[in-house]
Amino acid sequence: MTPEEIKTGIVEGKINIAILGQGYIGLPLSCYLASKGARVIGVDIDPTVVEKINAGSPHIYEPGLKETLQDVLQKAHYHATADVSEAVKQSEVIMITVGTPVEKTGINFSYVERACKDVAGSMKRGCIILLRSTVAPLSTEKIVREMLERESGMVAGKDFGLAFCPERTVEGNAFKELPRLPRIIGGIDKKSTEIAAAIFEVLTTKIVKVSSPRVAEMAKIFDNVYRDTNIALANELAVICEKLGIDVIETIKACNTGYDRTNMLIPGAGVGGSCLNKDPYILSYSVSEKGIEPSLILSARERNISMPRHVVDLLKEAFDEMKKELNDSKITVLGFAFKSNTDDTRETVAVPIISALKEHGANVVIFDPYVPQEKIESQVGKINKANTIIEAITNSDCIVVLADHHEFRQLNLPEIKKHLATPAAIIDGRHIFDPKEVIKEGLIFKGVGRPAIFFKELFEL
Secondary structure, three states: OOHHHHHHHHHOOOOEEEEEOOOOOHHHHHHHHHHOOOEEEEEOOOHHHHHHHHOOOOOOOOOOHHHHHHHHHHOOOEEEEOOHHHHHHOOOEEEEOOOOOEEOOEEOOHHHHHHHHHHHOOOOOOOEEEEOOOOOOOHHHHHHHHHHHHHHOOOEOOOEEEEEOOOOOOOOOHHHHOOOOOEEEEEOOHHHHHHHHHHHOOOOOOEEEOOOHHHHHHHHHHHHHHHHHHHHHHHHHHHHHHHHOOOHHHHHHHHHOOOOOOOOOOOOOOOOOHHHHHHHHHHHHHHHOOOOOOHHHHHHHHHHHHHHHHHHHHHHHHHHHHOOOOOOOEEEEEOOOOOOOOOOOOOOOHHHHHHHHHHOOOEEEEEOOOOOHHHHHHHHOOOEEOOOHHHHHOOOOEEEEOOOOHHHHOOOHHHHHHHOOOOOEEEEOOOOOOHHHHHHOOOEEEEOOEOHHHHHHHHOO
16 A cells, blocks of 8 residues: 555545554554544453553543543444454554663563563564654664564565654643654664655654654654753753852843743653653663763753752751741652643652651651542552642641642632641742742742742742
8 A cells, every 4th residue: 555545544434553652652542543534453461451441441541532432432433442452353454652761781672572572472474563652763673573573474675664753742731742743763664664654744744754763763863962951051050059159040030031042841740651751761871881871861861850859859948947847747749640631640750759758757747639640659668648738738747739729729828827737838849830929928939949038038028
């Protein structure tokens, strides 16, 4: 089939697409493609996840996901299964979106290897396989291709197509970004690239074709290393600003306003999510055997890793100012997810911060409107439950903001103060509060890169 015939066939529901992995990447992608008319089979090895999805109740939160899932299920454009073999047998297009976690010993490639083995055992001639999992450069050509050929007895480029097509959407914005973001496509040959491009043209007209999978693999890593390094710069400047008594947020806004050469990012309590925490190490591991150490990239990673400790230090300073002990205090953590408006808790900075507070004997209460209590407790142990923000903050000695959920930005500061202990503090790790207003209310304020002395001296608070 020609690329144009494949594109038409997908939209008209004549071509089946199997997507292995129905998590934060795979499930929104599956539903979005199905909403465009494609016949999609979502594959996940967890039967509980499959059951929830087929019941129209997704196991993850993403704005618009539940409604889209229910619609494509009702139209029979999508269903989920734990039977990898059957899904692959039925499909002309197979996408692999499984995880590649980084561990102390290196990259855990076992999920991709298992997926490749399962695919190779059931795939039919003429299919195309699209790897979307983040991998080290050369993985598609040197590992995935060899495994697929060995296990299937087929030849890539002759009997089946193969391309690397990285995912670039972020949690909480998937349905906005899927049709908007450019898609990088790197096939093992020209035909694979053209067919993969046609498939993704169902999502967007913004296609970036590159010469090989290795370029596409490296581009994915570049994306996240770039962001992680620039966040680290912002975090380092924030710590400097605290020592100098300067507001980092006002300074960054001044730099960014009308000056195209500068686009400073916003500092915070640390970097969460799997990609930014993982990809610098994927790059480091992949070049270590070449005798290269990406020192700048690894230093940036260390700065970002240090930020949760910095937040705890700010909290300790606040307790010293209040002349209170951390032991037996009540501390309210607002936000457990690693970013705004999602239930994704992968590598959340809340875990090291809460663990440190518990070690100091604090009674920690967590409120996150998106993350279920059982998911929180699976990562930090037993925690006092609060059903509302007011319940969470009542008689609290300190509020620590770790996620900038929309609900938190609507909080009424004078109302909050009524329920807090006296004295009380706010540690703002996500810049949702105006420091001047917090100080005016008589509360102790500590913000990342926002020293209270700056606001007291300049605004006569």
